[in-house]
Every structure is written in structure tokens, then in C-alpha cells.
Amino acid sequence: MKSSKIDDLQAFLAVAREQSFTKAAARLGVTPSALSHAMRALEQRLGIRLLARTTRNVSTTEAGDRLMRAIAPLFEQIAAEVEALGELRDKPAGTIRITCTDDSIEQCFRPMLAEFLGTYPDITLEIFVDYGFTNVVEERFDAGVRLGEAVSKDMISVRIGPDWRLAVVGAPSYFARHPPPATPYELTEHTCINIRHRPSGTIYAWEFEKDGQIFTVKGEGPLVFNSILHVLNSALDGLGLGYVPELLAAPYLADGRLVRVLQPWCPSFEGFHLYYPNRRQSSPAFQAFVEAVRYRGA
Numbered sequence: 001m002k003s004s005k006i007d008d009l010q011a012f013l014a015v016a017r018e019q020s021f022t023k024a025a026a027r028l029g030v031t032p033s034a035l036s037h038a039m040r041a042l043e044q045r046l047g048i049r050l051l052a053r054t055t056r057n058v059s060t061t062e063a064g065d066r067l068m069r070a071i072a073p074l075f076e077q078i079a080a081e082v083e084a085l086g087e088l089r090d091k092p093a094g095t096i097r098i099t100c101t102d103d104s105i106e107q108c109f110r111p112m113l114a115e116f117l118g119t120y121p122d123i124t125l126e127i128f129v130d131y132g133f134t135n136v137v138e139e140r141f142d143a144g145v146r147l148g149e150a151v152s153k154d155m156i157s158v159r160i161g162p163d164w165r166l167a168v169v170g171a172p173s174y175f176a177r178h179p180p181p182a183t184p185y186e187l188t189e190h191t192c193i194n195i196r197h198r199p200s201g202t203i204y205a206w207e208f209e210k211d212g213q214i215f216t217v218k219g220e221g222p223l224v225f226n227s228i229l230h231v232l233n234s235a236l237d238g239l240g241l242g243y244v245p246e247l248l249a250a251p252y253l254a255d256g257r258l259v260r261v262l263q264p265w266c267p268s269f270e271g272f273h274l275y276y277p278n279r280r281q282s283s284p285a286f287q288a289f290v291e292a293v294r295y296r297g298a
Helices: 003-018 021-028 032-046 062-088 102-119 184-189 228-236 246-254 278-282 284-293
Strands: 051-053 058-060 094-100 123-129 143-147 156-159 164-170 206-210 213-217 242-245 259-261 272-276
Touching: 003 021, 003 032, 003 051, 003 062, 021 032, 058 062, 094 102, 094 284, 102 123, 102 228, 102 242, 102 246, 102 272, 102 284, 123 284, 164 206, 164 228, 164 246, 184 206, 184 213, 228 242, 228 246, 242 246, 246 259, 272 284
Parallel strands: 094 123, 094 143
Antiparallel strands: 051 058, 143 272, 156 272, 164 242, 164 259, 206 213
């Protein structure tokens, strides 16, 4: 196959994934009109329509969807093999894209970043904060971070943090106005600062445990975030009670800026795990990152 046709196939993949000539053209560094012309030429050569165009968007036809699913893994394998040539360098190099949450960054990544970046100056880490359980394959991330119990069985999983607990916390100024709850059920009488992981998802119901039984309580409040750090900051500001990881709350509990309640009711969760598809094993840069972040116990 001529190189121009290979380029056209890569361009087709960009359009199919972005569902937009404008966005795909920006990624490829060409004009939308040139990209549209190249796609029409590709369709003419193949003798079949690959893209359905409207004034608002672009989508793949049945043939286009079949072609995308067939060739996308091949180009990904080529990219992985080219990146693996970094083994011939003195040090691993390249960009590693990770999707994770704020608290996993604080607990698992932040403590190792300075040493890792100093050891591997040719590696760039791109860390994308997302609570929406992003599909790492579809969104072309190298890996994601989830609690161990939430990792799909078809992924390689590496533990990167210890088991941890959530903590119900509030500022002294909040408790000066409201008596501390004696049980989780009393949270319905308090102002709770909530979190919604996805725009289309439900507000997270606070999970508790008593005598081995897990139950949830939905507290009400005027604030809902999609980042646990903002829940923590709002609790520090006395705006309500937050349910946050112990690690994040620990410094403020130690200096008295936060007060913890309901501790016996708060369950433990399996630690964070880095997860990724098999094809990532060939990248020296990625393997260096995995070894640096791997949890080795206390």
C-alpha cells in the first residue's frame, strides 16, 4: 500500500474518533477542507462510503465502523512498537497519559514524582483528573487508576497504594452550630457536601458499615462537586460535613482545623490499582513508571 493511502487511513481514524473534521484536522495539523477532500478520495478508491456527513457532525457508516475496528488496533500496535525502540536509548523516554482522581494523585503519585522525574528527565507524565471511570482504550490513555475491586478482569492490574478509609469531617465552626451526629442516620439532619462522579450520574451515597453490614445514607446540602479536594476545602470553610479519604484529612485533623465523627462506622476500601491493557507492556517508559509507583507495603 502506498504511503499516501496509509496516511489516509490514519486520517480516517482521527475523523472517526473525533466525529468532527475540525477537531481531527487540528490533531493532524491540516485544514478541515484538505481532510474532507482526502476522505472523499479514500472513499472513491475503496468504492464505499465510510463517513456519514451532516451539517452538525460526522459519524461512521457500517462499513466505516467495521474498518475502524479492524485497523485501529494495528496502528496502536505500530505506535507501541515504535515507542519500544526507546529501549535503545540510554534512558526511557516518551509521554505517559494517566486518568485518575485527585485523591489517588495525592496518595500514590505525588510522593514519587520528584524522584521519578529526576531519574527519567525524558519522560513526560500527563495526568488527567476524571471521576467518570474513563475507558482507557477508547480515550487512548496508557493507564487508569481505580480501587482494586473496580478494575475490569481483562486489564493488567498493579497495586499502587494501601487499603484506606473515608472520614466524616467538619470544621469546629460547623460543630459550634450543629451537634455532632452520633450515628450515620443523623446525617439527614446535617448539611452534607456531596460529590457526583459523572455529569449524568447520581450523587454518591455515603457508605457505612456496622456489624459487617454495609449501608448507605444520603445527606442533603447546597454544594455538590465532582472533585474530592473541593469537598475537603468546603468542609475546612465550615460549609458542612464532608466524607473524604483519611489521607487528605489527616493534616487538618492533626492541627485541629477539622474534627472527625462517626469513625467506628467508616469502612475500609481496597487500595488504588493502576490498570492498563496488555499492549502497554512493551514500553520501557511505562514500565519504569509502573515500577516507580508500585506499592511495596508500609
